[in-house]
Amino acid sequence: MSQPVAISVEGLSKRYLLGHNTTSADRNATLRDGIVNGAKDLARKTRDMFSGRQIVQGDSVEEFWALRDVSFEIPQGARVGILGSNGAGKSTLLKLLSRITEPTYGRITVNGRVASLLEVGTGFHPELSGRENIFLNGAILGMSRREIQAKFDEIVDFAEVSRFLDTPVKRYSSGMYVRLAFAVAAHLESEILIVDEVLAVGDSAFQKKCLGKMDAVSESGRTVIFVSHNMLAMQKLCRSALLIKSGRLELSDTVDACIGRYLVAAGGSDYNSAPDETRPKITEVRLLTVEPRIDRHVEIAIRWHLPAPIPGLKIGIGVNTIEGQRIFDTAPEDYGLHTPSSGGQHEAVVQIPPEALAARTYSVSAGIWLEHDSLDHVAAAINLTMVAAPVRRYRHQPTYDGLVSVPTEWTLKATQ
Amino acid sequence: MSTQTLVIEAGRAERHYWRDLWRYRELFAVLAWRDVAVRYKQTVIGLAWVVVQPLASVLVFTIIFGKLAKLPAPAGVPYALMVFAALLPWQLMSSSLTSAAGSLVGNSGLISKVYFPRLIIPVSAVMVCFVDFAVALVVFALLMTWYGLLPPPQVLLLPLFLLLGFAAAIGPGLLIASLNVRYRDFRMLVPFLVQFGMYLSPVAYSSTVVPEQWRTVYYLNPAASVIDGFRWCLLGGEAQVWWPGFAMGCAVTALLLWLGVRQFRRTERSFADMI
Numbered sequence: 155m156s157q158p159v160a161i162s163v164e165g166l167s168k169r170y171l172l173g174h175n176t177t178s179a180d181r182n183a184t185l186r187d188g189i190v191n192g193a194k195d196l197a198r199k200t201r202d203m204f205s206g207r208q209i210v211q212g213d214s215v216e217e218f219w220a221l222r223d224v225s226f227e228i229p230q231g232a233r234v235g236i237l238g239s240n241g242a243g244k245s246t247l248l249k250l251l252s253r254i255t256e257p258t259y260g261r262i263t264v265n266g267r268v269a270s271l272l273e274v275g276t277g278f279h280p281e282l283s284g285r286e287n288i289f290l291n292g293a294i295l296g297m298s299r300r301e302i303q304a305k306f307d308e309i310v311d312f313a314e315v316s317r318f319l320d321t322p323v324k325r326y327s328s329g330m331y332v333r334l335a336f337a338v339a340a341h342l343e344s345e346i347l348i349v350d351e352v353l354a355v356g357d358s359a360f361q362k363k364c365l366g367k368m369d370a371v372s373e374s375g376r377t378v379i380f381v382s383h384n385m386l387a388m389q390k391l392c393r394s395a396l397l398i399k400s401g402r403l404e405l406s407d408t409v410d411a412c413i414g415r416y417l418v419a420a421g422g423s424d425y426n427s428a429p430d431e432t433r434p435k436i437t438e439v440r441l442l443t444v445e446p447r448i449d450r451h452v453e454i455a456i457r458w459h460l461p462a463p464i465p466g467l468k469i470g471i472g473v474n475t476i477e478g479q480r481i482f483d484t485a486p487e488d489y490g491l492h493t494p495s496s497g498g499q500h501e502a503v504v505q506i507p508p509e510a511l512a513a514r515t516y517s518v519s520a521g522i523w524l525e526h527d528s529l530d531h532v533a534a535a536i537n538l539t540m541v542a543a544p545v546r547r548y549r550h551q552p553t554y555d556g557l558v559s560v561p562t563e564w565t566l567k568a569t570q
Numbered sequence: 571m572s573t574q575t576l577v578i579e580a581g582r583a584e585r586h587y588w589r590d591l592w593r594y595r596e597l598f599a600v601l602a603w604r605d606v607a608v609r610y611k612q613t614v615i616g617l618a619w620v621v622v623q624p625l626a627s628v629l630v631f632t633i634i635f636g637k638l639a640k641l642p643a644p645a646g647v648p649y650a651l652m653v654f655a656a657l658l659p660w661q662l663m664s665s666s667l668t669s670a671a672g673s674l675v676g677n678s679g680l681i682s683k684v685y686f687p688r689l690i691i692p693v694s695a696v697m698v699c700f701v702d703f704a705v706a707l708v709v710f711a712l713l714m715t716w717y718g719l720l721p722p723p724q725v726l727l728l729p730l731f732l733l734l735g736f737a738a739a740i741g742p743g744l745l746i747a748s749l750n751v752r753y754r755d756f757r758m759l760v761p762f763l764v765q766f767g768m769y770l771s772p773v774a775y776s777s778t779v780v781p782e783q784w785r786t787v788y789y790l791n792p793a794a795s796v797i798d799g800f801r802w803c804l805l806g807g808e809a810q811v812w813w814p815g816f817a818m819g820c821a822v823t824a825l826l827l828w829l830g831v832r833q834f835r836r837t838e839r840s841f842a843d844m845i
Contacts (some may be wrong), residue, residue: 170843251843253578253685256839262578268685276683279604282610293600294684321609 157229159265160346160377161251166260168221168246220246222401224259228379230265233372235388235409237416238398244381247398248272248350266345266377270293272355274352275335284315284334291338304483305341312367313337333360340367340384346377366389377559385413385477414515417476417537425520425535429459429499434467439520439535444502448513448559449543452506454536456520460552461498464524467495471504472519473511478533479558481516509561512554513542587835590687594689598690602697609698614714615692617705624661624706628654635774647805648717654710655804656773656797659731662703663739663793664764669695671760674751677790678845687829687844688838692747696740710804722806731799734823741826748834777812792823 164383221243228234238244249255251262252270277294278287288309292302302309310316313334315326323331336352349368365387372391382388388395389408395412397405425439435458442453458469470485477519484504486493494500516538521531610616628650636649673695674681674688681688714721750756759819771793772780780788788794795816802811 249682250578253576254682255582255842257578259580264576264578266574270684272683273679277680281608282604286607290600290604293597294680294686296597296686298596299600431714 159227159263159290159386160230161162161228161379162233162263162267163227163251164225164261164263166221166224166247166257167219167258168243168250169258170218170220172216172218174216174486219401221250221398224401224402224403225260225399226396226406228377231372231375232394233378233380233392235395235412236379236398237388237395237412238404239416242398243401244398245350246401246561248314248348248379248381252349264346266530267296269339269342269344270348270350271295271336271339271352272348272350274339275303278323278331278335281322283322284319284326287334288338291335295339295342297342301343306542307342308387309337309341312363314339329357329360335359335478336364336367339512340364340371340445344376346379347371348379350381351383361387363566371507385417387412413476415519416541417515423536423538425532428534434458434460434464434522435531436520436522436530436532436535437499439471439518441531441536441538444542446538447541447543448511449508449545451508452511452538452540453503454506454518454538455501455503457499457501458522458530460495461499463496464529465495466499466524467493467529468523469500469502470521472521473538474517474519474534474559476515476517509545509559511540511554512559513540514557515539587687591689594686594690597611597686601690601694603697605698606701620702620705621709622771623702624654624709627657627661629771631657631774647807651713651717651719651776651805652776652801654713655801656771657803658703658706658710659796659800660768660771660773660793661706662699662732663735663796664767665699665702666696666736666739667743667746668760668764670740671746671750672757674747674841675754675757675845681731681845682842689744689834690744692834693740696736696743714804718807719738721804722802724806725803727841728800731796734792734799734820735796737827738796738819738823741823741828743829744827744830744834748830748837748841751837751841759809767780767791767793770794776801785812785815786818789818790822792819792826795819 187491198336199502215318224243224247236244236247245388246255246272249272250257251264252268252272252274256269279289279290282290288306289299289302293299297305310319313330313336315330315334318326318330323334326334347368352364361384368378368380368391378391380388380392392409394407395405395409396403397407397412397416405412407415423441425436427435427437429435436456437459438455438457442455443451446452454471454473456469468485468487470483472483473481475481484500493502517534518538519531519533520535524530610619613619615622622640631653632650636653670692673692676695677691680686680691709728744748746756746760768774770791777788777794777798796819798811801814
């Protein structure tokens with residue numbers, strides 16, 4: 155099975171040089187020290203300049219590998235997401251693919267034209283009108299004047315700014331600005347489209363529109379590479395993904411697998427924290443159930459430490475989506491119990507009944523409250539991945555998209 | 571859709587660079603247009619500034635150097651015209667150098683986000699200066715008719731000197747622009763070069779005042795030959811071009827142009843990292 159390949163990357167590496175200043179206070183304590191160090195700096199920089207090396211501010215130079223030995227292939231027509239925490243190397247990878255910067259080692263083979271949207275409104279000039287900026291931005295992104303002219307009306311329609319076409323862009327609201335910028339980029343005709351975190355700007359209507367457009371673009375056989383922190387958007391648009399971690403390719407798999415791996419790194423099945431003598435603290439959150447299945451109970455243990463008695467204290471856990479959206483929370487007080495609040499170490503176990511959660515990954519948070527004040531809070535203590543089981547619901551439908559499963563009653567009326 | 575295969579690798583020579591430049595010619599036009607369009611937005615007299623600037627310079631020069639300092643002008647030619655004929659290429663060259671030298675850092679947003687052959691940036695930045703030149707040339711022509719003078723037949727050679735002037739400015743412009751991306755000291759160099767250069771070039775005076783023994787050194791400055799050439803083409807008469815000097819100017823220009831383009835192409839790939 156040899157699918158035509160759109161992009162092929164082999165052993166790609168990118169190195170930057172970082173400078174460090176020794177910040178010790180007595181580095182330049184005496185004037186003599188100051189002069190000597192200044193002269194050494196100047197000598198090094200001059201030497202670097204004449205040998206054509208990059209000048210780095212600071213005393214010592216460190217090598218920083220933004221990408222290290224990354225290899226992958228993207229087939230034509232694929233929709234690939236690129237995931238990773240901030241600073242993992244995603245933007246560097248996109249810059250390399252877009253020919254903006256050069257690799258240090260390795261090679262990229264690209265089949266087809268690449269259109270990159272690394273920033274919304276690249277080249278937009280605030281003094282020029284919307285109309286003028288469409289031509290400017292389009293030309294910058296690689297469209298010919300004839301192309302822009304042909305698609306002009308489409309672009310204006312998509313951006314919904316026809317009333318303000320002749321006003322200078324500096325007067326636009328940020329929403330209009332972003333819509334116009336994306337509208338131009340969305341109409342690029344290229345075999346490969348690379349989009350970097352542009353959805354972060356703009357309201358949900360705009361995001362929906364953008365995703366819809368990218369969907370359409372991909373339907374027509376073009377390859378789309380999409381970088382975003384919005385997991386939901388990525389799940390909707392992409393089928394496969396690349397997970398980048400600290401400059402290396404951690405995983406190349408389906409979107410769900412990569413998202414799972416990425417978020418698992420953010421929270422395991424165990425949370426531990428040392429007790430603190432100065433304040434109340436949650437010391438452990440642990441998943442007791444070895445294989446959580448939707449048709450079984452799920453048990454979670456939570457331990458906390460109080461340096462002194464705090465009457466009226468409440469403990470609780472929250473069950474959230476992996477993106478952090480709260481689904482529900484629960485506390486002993488909800489059931490007429492009282493959280494132990496004497497000084498020392500305490501433990502509790504919370505049990506979630508079967509057929510309440512769906513077969514997906516959740517993130518569990520835990521907290522200690524007094525009245526409405528939060529004394530300690532662990533936002534994503536552990537991940538909870540529920541495995542499907544042949545319960546009634548799943549016998550008649552293969553997948554369930556809901557976040558939780560709520561027991562309801564149906565009454566079917568007789569036909570008249 | 572046509573598919574071309576592109577390989578991106580460290581140190582790989584861009585065999586298609588010049589072809590790429592042709593492909594991106596529209597972007598070049600758009601960037602040049604952008605610089606011109608933006609200049610006079612939200613101004614009241616708008617394009618009229620392009621006329622006011624050279625006239626004001628000529629007025630100042632005539633009063634200060636012509637009347638007060640009493641620098642000599644060749645016979646039959648009013649001092650104002652002699653100065654204006656020199657200001658035309660000088661303004662073009664100095665503003666081209668300044669625009670080109672700062673163009674890369676000024677367009678850092680584009681450089682770090684979009685791919686296109688970077689040579690387009692300094693060259694398109696210079697186009698604004700050509701617009702100014704064209705308008706000033708028209709004003710000069712009007713001034714000539716007001717004085718009742720006609721240009722000599724060699725005015726047809728004017729494009730030759732114009733080309734030399736452009737090349738003489740773009741060479742150092744590219745050199746400084748590319749060096750400036752890495753070492754921002756070079757930005758400081760340009761105003762100094764321009765100021766100093768104006769006194770070294772025959773703007774306020776005629777080349778005839780330069781003593782014999784300094785002539786060879788003097789003509790190493792390509793602006794000297796360009797200005798002489800402009801005066802010869804537009805005014806004729808006693809204004810002469812010293813052809814050996816012209817040859818030297820061409821040689822220096824060619825050298826600087828070669829250095830500039832070479833340095834630019836060598837460092838182009840790392841612009842996005844340094845800018």
